[in-house]
């Protein structure tokens with residue numbers, strides 16, 4: 001058996017192994033965790049994420065992280081059937097700290113204290129800079 005033949009066999013073995021494993025992908029909706037009322041239609045954004053995406057690692061998946069956080073503890077989230085939906089949480093950037101509907105990137109007074117950003121020593125103020133987001137997904 002020559003070297004090329006061995007290489008070809010090794011490659012085909014490797015290929016058959018990798019094609020057996022299907023990457024898990026999910027359709028997800030995003031909710032603000034602090035005001036989620038159990039209404040699954042009240043999402044503000046949706047995305048599609050697969051296991052090998054960077055976004056996947058940003059999410060603390062409930063199933064991978066038992067006891068890290070709970071939504072079922074006396075909360076409205078208890079109506080979510082974890083057999084149907086996959087739950088996770090992640091921190092996202094608060095893009096409008098003062099809630100004036102002007103995104104931080106375009107807001108010349110991000111914390112709305114009357115001082116423009118360039119003359120404000122703390123332009124982001126004490127406003128919440130990251131938001132805890134609830135992610136509810138269905139598996140593909």
Ligand SMILES: [Ca+2]
Nearest residue numbers: 096100102107
């Ligand atoms: Ca703003």
Ligand SMILES: [Ca+2]
Nearest residue numbers: 111113115120
């Ligand atoms: Ca300011």
